[in-house]
Amino acid sequence: xxxxxxxxxxxxxxxxxxxxxxxxxAPRNGPGxxxxxxxxxxxxxxxxxxxxxxxxxxxxxxGDNGMFWPAGRVERAKAARRRKSKRSxxxxxxxxxxxxxxxxxGIAVPVWEVRHGHARELPAYxxxxxxxxxxxxxxxxxxxxxxxxxxxxxxxxxxxTW
Numbered sequence: 535x536x537x538x539x540x541x542x543x544x545x546x547x548x549x550x551x552x553x554x555x556x557x558x559x560a561p562r563n564g565p566g567x568x569x570x571x572x573x574x575x576x577x578x579x580x581x582x583x584x585x586x587x588x589x590x591x592x593x594x595x596x597g598d599n600g601m602f603w604p605a606g607r608v609e610r611a612k613a614a615r616r617r618k619s620k621r622s623x624x625x626x627x628x629x630x631x632x633x634x635x636x637x638x639x640g641i642a643v644p645v646w647e648v649r650h651g652h653a654r655e656l657p658a659y660x661x662x663x664x665x666x667x668x669x670x671x672x673x674x675x676x677x678x679x680x681x682x683x684x685x686x687x688x689x690x691x692x693x694x695t696w
Contacts, residue, residue: 535551535552535553535554535591535594535595535695535696536551536552536553536693536694536695536696537549537550537551537552537578537591537693537694537695537696538550538551538552538691538692538693539564539572539574539575539683539691539692539693539694540689540690540691541683541686541687541688541689541690541691541692542563542566542688543688544566545566545567545568545569545572546563546564546566547563547564547566547572547574548561548562548563548564549561549562549563549564549574551594551602553594553595553597555595555596555597556594556596556597556598556599557599557604557605557609558604558605558609559594559599559602559604559605560602560604560605562601562602568643569684570650570652570676570680570681570683570684571643571646571676571679571680571683572683574590575679575683575692575694576639576642576643576676577589577590577591577635577639578590578591578694578696579672579675579676579679580635580638580639580642580672581631581635582675582694582696583668583671583672583675584634584635584638584668584672586631586634586635587631588624588625588627588628588631588632589631589632589634589635590632590635591696592631592696593624593628594696595696638666638668638669638672640659640660641660641665641666641669642669642672642673642676643676644656644657644660645660645665645669645673646673646676646677646680649673650680679692
């Protein structure tokens with residue numbers, strides 16, 4: 535699966551997912567918020583580095599639509615019906631993986647910001663002695679992409695493979 539992050543004006547961005555399994559998905563806009571580490575790119579890197587199988591991107595690769603809608607009208611209607619049914623609820627493992635993705639992202643971003651001088655100190659909820667070892671690897675992955683993203687022109691893209 536390929537995920538394309540396209541830089542918009544300000545801190546906005548778009549995401550397109552090209553996958554082998556499941557309906558063709560319509561691109562969507564991301565929530566923005568960070569000039570170096572867009573929210574959805576953070577989750578991609580966190581889930582890939584931590585080996586999270588049923589986070590946002592693992593579920594998308596397996597055919598789940600997640601936060602996206604199918605591009606086709608018929609598939610979109612089917613997806614809307616499935617989302618309303620109990621069958622579409624995530625498993626306990628998927629919920630745990632999503633929570634792990636959120637927790638690691640919530641730690642790794644402030645660690646990266648402090649390391650690169652974008653913040654003076656870690657937030658109170660992050661204590662240095664309790665940072666899991668995987669966070670160091672995640673922050674290194676952030677280093678691989680943050681400057682590149684920041685210097686992209688509006689309309690420029692970054693493509694990652696899951």
